Amino acid sequence: MPKIKLRLQKVSDAKRFYEILNNPNFIYFGAAPKTLAAEKKWLKESIKRRKEKINLGYTIFYGKDVAGGIGIKINLHRRYVGELGYFIDEKYWGKGITSQAVKLVEKVCFKKLKLVRIEIVMQPENIASEKVAIKNGYLKEGRMRKAVRGKDGEMKDCYLYAKVL
Numbered sequence: 001m002p003k004i005k006l007r008l009q010k011v012s013d014a015k016r017f018y019e020i021l022n023n024p025n026f027i028y029f030g031a032a033p034k035t036l037a038a039e040k041k042w043l044k045e046s047i048k049r050r051k052e053k054i055n056l057g058y059t060i061f062y063g064k065d066v067a068g069g070i071g072i073k074i075n076l077h078r079r080y081v082g083e084l085g086y087f088i089d090e091k092y093w094g095k096g097i098t099s100q101a102v103k104l105v106e107k108v109c110f111k112k113l114k115l116v117r118i119e120i121v122m123q124p125e126n127i128a129s130e131k132v133a134i135k136n137g138y139l140k141e142g143r144m145r146k147a148v149r150g151k152d153g154e155m156k157d158c159y160l161y162a163k164v165l
Contacts, residue, residue, distance in 0.1 A: 004100050009057040014040040016066040020089045032151050060101045067092045070101045072109055081117045082109055102136045120161045133161040
């Protein structure tokens with residue numbers, strides 16, 4: 001299995017993230033920045049949220065290449081719960097990179113952030129994301145109706161997977 005590295009996200013990641021998130025084959029993730037400037041703005045705001053301890057975003061490296069991103073968003077009303085999200089460039093799909101990244105971020109979530117629950121939300125059609133959750137020991141808790149907005153703007157059902165300490 002390939003080795004990956006994570007580092008905190010930087011505004012300089014914007015161009016690569018913009019390319020990955022706007023891939024037409026990337027159909028399940030609701031975020032597709034309309035412009036490079038919009039992605040830079042989002043990353044600047046993300047860094048601010050990191051300082052406020054409500055969001056922690058990492059860039060995933062495969063060798064020297066930016067392969068994707070992963071992050072945890074802390075629930076503002078239940079600070080012991082976080083929602084994990086991730087995206088990976090199509091050329092790295094199926095290589096186990098996302099599963100490795102999840103393992104690395106979990107350590108931060110449970111040890112440093114003192115979370116007791118991590119959730120992953122995905123559209124039912126996103127078999128690859130479901131495999132990542134299962135491979136990392138997350139349990140399916142159910143189907144949430146019209147819980148996320150898809151790339152097309154429509155409200156979509158999604159599965160909720162969770163892991164608890």
